[in-house]
Amino acid sequence: MIYADSVFLRRDLPERSYLNHLPAVNWLKDHRLALDSPVTFLVGENGSGKSTLLEAMAVACGFNAEGGTRNFTFSTRATHSDLGEHITVAKRRYPQDGFFLRAESFYNVATNIDEMDEAPSFGPRLIDSYGGVSLHCQSHGESFLSLVESRFGGEGLYLLDEPEAALSPARQLTLLGEMHRLVGRDSQFIIATHSPILMAYPGARIYLLSEDGIEPVQYRETDHYQLTRRFLEDPERMLRYLFSEEEEA
Secondary structure: OOOEEEEEEOOOOOOOOHHHHOHHHHHHOOOOEEOOOOEEEEEEOOOOOHHHHHHHHHHHOOOOOOOEOOOOOOOOOOOOOOHHHOEEEEEOOOOOEEEEEEHHHHHHHHHHHHHHHHOOOOOOOHHHHHOOOOHHHOOHHHHHHHHHHHHOOOOEEEEEEOHHHHOOHHHHHHHHHHHHHHHOOOOEEEEEOOOOOHHHOOOOEEEEEEOOEEEEOOHHHOHHHHHHHHHHHOHHHHHHHHHHHHHHO
16 A cells, blocks of 8 residues: 655755755755655665655654654654655555654653653553553563554554664564565555665665665665675675775775
8 A cells, every 4th residue: 555655855945955965855856756665665875865855754744753653742852854844745545544763763752652641641541552561661672563563553654764773683574574464454664774684575665865866776786785695695704805904094
């Protein structure tokens, strides 16, 4: 199921905005980024703009810039860019569920859930929708998976920013299984990642953000796959090459 159909820049950014120096953003000035797969990955080197773009898409879809559902309104520190105010995410239909999960501010989301449950209320506890145990009482990885397994209900649009940051390789495989379950329940995922495990999801569309802008790439053509494969096939050789370069420098 496709909810977010595409994303494009609907109006120019301020002339002095640092965003004008991001090739991915400049690419959007002349192109529309298609989101025509149930699972789309944004990949690229640090600083390529994948998290910035994902955050902007989340804001444009009505999510809190720090993460959570559309009902989360907390703000600990306004550090997000204003790109979300300049792009449009075209939609085919409205999802029944949704969540913006970002590793760097997940602590703040967990805190906000606990704070809302501590306030007087006659309804059910919010944490019951997240597995029943405070996310602060679990490891980072456990809380991530608890969120996906317990809170993501299907028929939803889920934006994940580097979820592998909290997950072991085995738990990344678990996340793949959960993604497959949710795709089967009419869900769509848009994920910024460095993980060659996650981006192996069958049939996913992968976009590479680079100095050339944004372009589709096949899984086995990504640097993430090729570099990881070369390293695992012969780690000693890779390390000798790396250390010899450092010594020469």
